[in-house]
Amino acid sequence: MVASMFYLGWGEGGEAWQWRRRQWAWEEELLAECRLLLANVTLHINVSDIWQWHPDNVGGYSVCSGY
Secondary structure: OHHHHHHHOOOOOOHHHOOOOOOOHHHHHHHHHHHHHHOOOOOOOOOOOOOOOOOEOOOEOOHHHHO
16 A cells, blocks of 8 residues: 555655565666656545546446446
């Protein structure tokens, strides 16, 4: 869960990034991209985290509108 990683520390050297084995170069590149994406994430304690679907009132239901 994102909140669990946040509390462990997802900054450089944080406990959320501890691994059992050394990462391959391509895995380290993906992890660096992930860290960049998470750098701008702000968690709000008093806000519930839910998925919500807003139907298309004009076109009706479609699989595309579900995404």
